Structures are given as structure tokens and as C-alpha cells.
Amino acid sequence: MTLLESPLTLPSGLVLPHRIVKAAMTENLSDADNQPTTRHEALYRRWAQGAAGGLLVTGNLMVDRRYLERSRNIVADAHLDVARLRRVREAARPSPVIAQLNHPGRQTNRFLASTPVAPSAAAAVPMMGMFARPRALEAVEIEKIVAAFGAAAALCQDAGLDGVQVHAAHGYLLAQFLSPHVNQRTDRWGGDVTGRSRALVESVRAARTRTGPGFTVAVKLNSSDFRHGGFTEDDAEQVIRLLVAEGVDLIEISGGTYESPALFGEVAELGSGASAKEAYFAAFARRARAAAGDVPVMLTGGIRTRSVMEALLADGGVDLIGLGRPVAIDPDLPAKLLAGAPGTTLPRYTLPTAIGFAGESEWYEAQIGRMGAGLEVKPGLNAAVAATRFVAGELGRGLSARRRRARLVASTPG
Numbered sequence: 523m524t525l526l527e528s529p530l531t532l533p534s535g536l537v538l539p540h541r542i543v544k545a546a547m548t549e550n551l552s553d554a555d556n557q558p559t560t561r562h563e564a565l566y567r568r569w570a571q572g573a574a575g576g577l578l579v580t581g582n583l584m585v586d587r588r589y590l591e592r593s594r595n596i597v598a599d600a601h602l603d604v605a606r607l608r609r610v611r612e613a614a615r616p617s618p619v620i621a622q623l624n625h626p627g628r629q630t631n632r633f634l635a636s637t638p639v640a641p642s643a644a645a646a647v648p649m650m651g652m653f654a655r656p657r658a659l660e661a662v663e664i665e666k667i668v669a670a671f672g673a674a675a676a677l678c679q680d681a682g683l684d685g686v687q688v689h690a691a692h693g694y695l696l697a698q699f700l701s702p703h704v705n706q707r708t709d710r711w712g713g714d715v716t717g718r719s720r721a722l723v724e725s726v727r728a729a730r731t732r733t734g735p736g737f738t739v740a741v742k743l744n745s746s747d748f749r750h751g752g753f754t755e756d757d758a759e760q761v762i763r764l765l766v767a768e769g770v771d772l773i774e775i776s777g778g779t780y781e782s783p784a785l786f787g788e789v790a791e792l793g794s795g796a797s798a799k800e801a802y803f804a805a806f807a808r809r810a811r812a813a814a815g816d817v818p819v820m821l822t823g824g825i826r827t828r829s830v831m832e833a834l835l836a837d838g839g840v841d842l843i844g845l846g847r848p849v850a851i852d853p854d855l856p857a858k859l860l861a862g863a864p865g866t867t868l869p870r871y872t873l874p875t876a877i878g879f880a881g882e883s884e885w886y887e888a889q890i891g892r893m894g895a896g897l898e899v900k901p902g903l904n905a906a907v908a909a910t911r912f913v914a915g916e917l918g919r920g921l922s923a924r925r926r927r928a929r930l931v932a933s934t935p936g
């Protein structure tokens with residue numbers, strides 16, 4: 523048996539039959555009330571078919587209805603239709619499924635919330651004018667967000683999911699707290715690494731307290747923000763130690779933010795032509811592994827070939843291999859890799875820089891949408907068309923659903 527084929531049991535007791543994991547990818551497939559739909563069921567049935575029983579991490583579910591990452595995210599608050607989420611979970615059998623939980627903070631687009639929130643009133647995220655300048659959260663609001671992560675985890679447990687992954691990477695709210703570039707607070711939620719980690723650590727604790735020891739609580743963390751004055755690898759190492767002390771079951775390593783999209787290999791610090799290289803964050807994974815003790819480490823970002831996967835596992839720096847874009851264009855890839863296939867190369871993007879990053883992500887999102895609609899993926903899909911449709915869709919749906927969301931927010935307890 524190769525390392526890729528070998529099973530792994532997480533500290534929670536969750537058994538993974540092999541080492542390939544489908545990483546979180548936003549689906550944008552909810553209904554107008556941000557409930558799970560039959561499109562999620564079709565999509566997860568498709569991914570489960572190709573996953574050979576491997577772990578599926580869902581796209582991010584929002585913990586606060588006012589601040590969404592996409593207009594059609596699932597929201598895991600008191601209005602969640604748990605029976606519908608259970609149907610999605612059932613569609614994904616026999617794969618274990620954990621739901622990623624997120625609050626986008628200042629990466630909430632302006633069509634969804636004209637004033638987003640952040641640890642401090644930092645500058646707006648500069649991306650196609652999509653984001654507005656945030657206001658600083660009050661301390662009491664931060665406590666509510668921490669509680670919302672716990673409540674969302676409890677709902678996922680009720681729906682039969684195997685666990686949750688708290689999203690603290692890619693520049694979303696918990697990563698904003700971690701970053702001294704965005705978090706300039708002087709209260710207990712800011713300052714040194716311990717203060718900047720508090721929102722993450724307490725959210726993890728809330729998720730654990732609301733669910734219990736047999737439920738997997740994972741975290742997705744940046745190795746670094748790849749930005750001057752931001753979250754560094756030294757910070758990340760310390761955060762990993764704090765998370766281990768909290769009893770997390772799995773730490774996934776990624777990197778970058780909307781401002782510096784290292785998650786797709788697109789920053790200079792990763793070296794020239796990094797996006798053509800594999801395993802963007804492999805060097806940090808070794809440090810993460812040393813700090814994580816017995817807690818398994820998953821690495822995601824640019825991993826494409828079976829030989830690199832086996833080498834990462836053999837090196838001992840990585841326990842699980844996360845795949846994002848490759849399974850959005852080839853949902854059967856995990857099963858193929860396990861059967862001995864060499865891996866895959868992905869399309870290259872030559873879009874104008876102004877829409878380059880968004881264009882790439884949205885092209886894959888469009889493929890995910892196709893699978894949700896029961897269609898096959900379409901490699902020939904035009905990337906500029908996908909990006910344009912995305913912006914128009916977010917604008918139209920974001921603005922038109924504002925009143926609906928406000929009504930549900932007003933009737934949300936707490």
C-alpha cells in the first residue's frame with residue numbers, strides 16, 4: 523500500500539480511508555434565503571462518487587447572515603433548515619464530510635453589505651471596487667461572532683456532519699484578526715500573537731464546547747499573508763501551538779488573501795512562476811508539522827501530481843493532501859490518483875490582470891455550478907464570460923436579496 527492509500531484516524535476518531543481531501547470551495551448554490559438546495563445534493567453526490575470515500579470539506583458556510591462571502595452561501599444560523607443540510611450530507615456518503623465555517627469580515631462585497639466589519643477600520647480591500655471600507659467591531663460584537671461559530675458547529679452536528687473547519691485563512695475575518703496589518707486593536711482581541719489569535723482560539727473552543735470530543739474541529743490557517751506587515755510564518759507557528767493546546771483535530775495550511783493571492787500561487791515571494799510549481803506552501807508545512815505534535819497537518823495549494831503527493835507524505839511534513847481546483851474540473855481525480863494515474867495539469871489563465879484572480883476562481887466556480895445542475899464540467903468555458911457573469915450575478919442577487927436578508931436578520935434570536 524502506498525502512503526497516499528494509507529488510512530488516517532484523526533484525534534476525534536474520524537477515520538479517513540486515504541490521504542486525498544477535497545478542499546473547501548465556495549458553491550454559491552443556496553436559495554435566496556441562503557438554505558441548502560438540491561444543487562448542493564447533486565454536487566456532493568458527484569464529488570463523493572469520485573472521492574473513493576475520502577474527506578470532503580464543504581465550501582464556506584456563513585455564521586452571520588449580514589456578512590456573506592457570496593450572495594448564495596449557506597448560512598448556518600438559527601434559520602438554517604437542518605433537514606436540508608442533512609440531505610446534502612446523506613448525498614455525500616460514503617465520504618466523511620466537514621463543513622467549513624466562515625465570517626468574511628472586510629471581504630464582504632459591497633452589494634451584500636455597504637459597511638463590512640473588521641477588527642479595525644482598515645482600508646477597503648482593493649479588488650475591482652467590490653469592497654467598501656470596514657468599520658471596527660465592538661468587543662461585544664466579537665463575543666457574538668465567537669458564539670455564532672459555536673452555534674453553527676452545533677447545527678452541523680445536528681445535520682449529521684462529521685465536523686467543522688474554522689476558516690482562519692485567505693484574509694477572512696479570523697485571518698484579519700491574526701494579521702497586524704488589519705488588526706490594530708489595543709484591547710484583548712489585538713496586540714501580540716496571543717491577543718490576535720483570541721478570536722480564532724475562542725471560536726474553536728466554542729465549536730468544541732457546543733459539540734463534544736467525537737466531533738472533528740479543524741482549522742484552515744495561512745502560512746503567511748504574503749504582505750509586508752502582515753501575518754508571518756513565525757506567527758503561524760505560534761498559532762498552531764495555541765490550536766494544539768485547544769485540542770483541534772486537523773490543521774490545514776494555505777496562504778495569501780484577496781490582496782495577495784498566494785493561495786493560487788500568484789505572488790512574487792513564492793518565486794518566479796510559482797503557479798507553475800507544485801505545493802506552494804510545502805516549506806512551511808514542515809515547520810507546521812513540528813509545531814503540531816500529534817495533530818495531523820493537511821497541505822493545500824498547487825498540488826497536482828501523484829509523485830509530489832507521495833513525496834510530501836514520505837517527507838513527514840504533511841499527513842493529508844488537499845485538492846481544490848483539480849477536483850472542480852475533474853471530480854473523479856482522487857479515485858484516479860489512487861488507481862495509479864499520474865495527476866493533472868490545469869488550464870492556464872491569460873486574462874487581463876484586473877480580472878485575473880477573480881476570473882480564475884469564477885471559472886472554477888462556474889464548473890461547480892454545472893455539477894450542481896447535474897451537468898458535466900466544461901473545459902472550454904470562456905474565463906472572461908465566467909468572470910463577467912459572476913460580477914453581474916453577485917450585483918443583481920446581492921442587491922435584490924437585501925430586503926429578504928434584513929427581514930431574516932431582524933428575526934434572528936440573540
Ligand SMILES: Cc1cc2nc3c(=O)[nH]c(=O)nc-3n(C[C@H](O)[C@H](O)[C@H](O)COP(=O)(O)O)c2cc1C
Nearest residue numbers: 545546547548581582785823824845846847886887
Ligand atoms: C472556486 C473556488 C472556491 C474556493 N472557495 C474556498 C472556500 O470557500 N474556502 C476556502 O478555504 N478556500 C476556498 N478556495 C481555495 C481552495 O480551498 C484552495 O485553497 C485553493 O484553490 C488552492 O488549492 P488548489 O491549488 O488545489 O486549487 C476556493 C478555490 C476555488 C477555486
